[in-house]
Amino acid sequence: MEIEYFKLRILPLKDKLFRKALSITESAEEARDVVQEVMMRLWDKRGEWSSISNIEVYSMVIAKNMALDRIRRSGYRSASIDNAKPPTYSDLQHPDRSLERKESAAMVWKVIGMLPLRQQEAIRLREIEELSYAEMAVQMNLSEAQIKITLFRARQKIKEIYLKNKLPR
Amino acid sequence: MNTKTIQELVDRYWDGETSVEEEARIRAFFAAAESLPAELEQWREWFAGKDAISLMGLPAQFDEQILVYAEKLQKQGRIVRLKRIVMSSIAVAALILGFYIFSFELNKPNQLSSADIENYELIKEMLLLTSATINRAEDTLEEGLDNLQVMNEYVNIN
Numbered sequence: 001m002e003i004e005y006f007k008l009r010i011l012p013l014k015d016k017l018f019r020k021a022l023s024i025t026e027s028a029e030e031a032r033d034v035v036q037e038v039m040m041r042l043w044d045k046r047g048e049w050s051s052i053s054n055i056e057v058y059s060m061v062i063a064k065n066m067a068l069d070r071i072r073r074s075g076y077r078s079a080s081i082d083n084a085k086p087p088t089y090s091d092l093q094h095p096d097r098s099l100e101r102k103e104s105a106a107m108v109w110k111v112i113g114m115l116p117l118r119q120q121e122a123i124r125l126r127e128i129e130e131l132s133y134a135e136m137a138v139q140m141n142l143s144e145a146q147i148k149i150t151l152f153r154a155r156q157k158i159k160e161i162y163l164k165n166k167l168p169r
Numbered sequence: 170m171n172t173k174t175i176q177e178l179v180d181r182y183w184d185g186e187t188s189v190e191e192e193a194r195i196r197a198f199f200a201a202a203e204s205l206p207a208e209l210e211q212w213r214e215w216f217a218g219k220d221a222i223s224l225m226g227l228p229a230q231f232d233e234q235i236l237v238y239a240e241k242l243q244k245q246g247r248i249v250r251l252k253r254i255v256m257s258s259i260a261v262a263a264l265i266l267g268f269y270i271f272s273f274e275l276n277k278p279n280q281l282s283s284a285d286i287e288n289y290e291l292i293k294e295m296l297l298l299t300s301a302t303i304n305r306a307e308d309t310l311e312e313g314l315d316n317l318q319v320m321n322e323y324v325n326i327n
Contacts, residue, residue: 101221
């Protein structure tokens, strides 16, 4: 019973968790390790599943904390724009592995890395995790109005980067 | 979706007025589009790149590894539970057996060996002998006391 529930409800979250971890660690290897740890922890806590109201939100929070913890421990990712590293794609499962798509994805990470930290987070939550304004407000501890303004500014900055061709080639 | 519609959506996107669903449509459009007018082509990298990210994930091999771990732990859990049941059963059985032996011993009639009986008789005899000697000594003492009283009365008369 437990293994069936795990297969149906928890394991399918792996890609979402991976993208969450990837957006924080900016390393596919680190992100994969985070997801593995999250999955193992969720399995170890299978006796508590019934008391968790939303398993997806719960697992995303664990993934976020683990990814942040890894950054703090290893100092892998720098908040500095100059040092922002794009993720590696060596072991990722892409339906289309064309170089163009990979380069486009890498460029997105780079562009996001050029934004101020709060705008980076807003863009990641919206563009990568596809959260609603309400969900973003909870995650970022801001009002929905503040979220909309932050996201608007972030997008305007991205638009400007593309229009003025300030892309980090 | 025609280019006019997508242009409107893109404009609304930059102004932060699109929904999550509309943003997904924009991404998918740019990822699939063969050729685009220049005003849209400039955004292709951004939207197609986001589409590529949205498709990122872990291979099926990852699922297998996690399931092996889970099944292994579940198996270990079953063995631990089984061990607990067996140990508890053994403990309960030992308790019942101990109680049974104890109650059997309590209700068992005394069956003394011949050596025990001999010892018992010997001690009994010794105690009787000791008792007879004490009785004789007591008689002698009482007799002596009587004699002393007679002598005392005689002295007082004289």
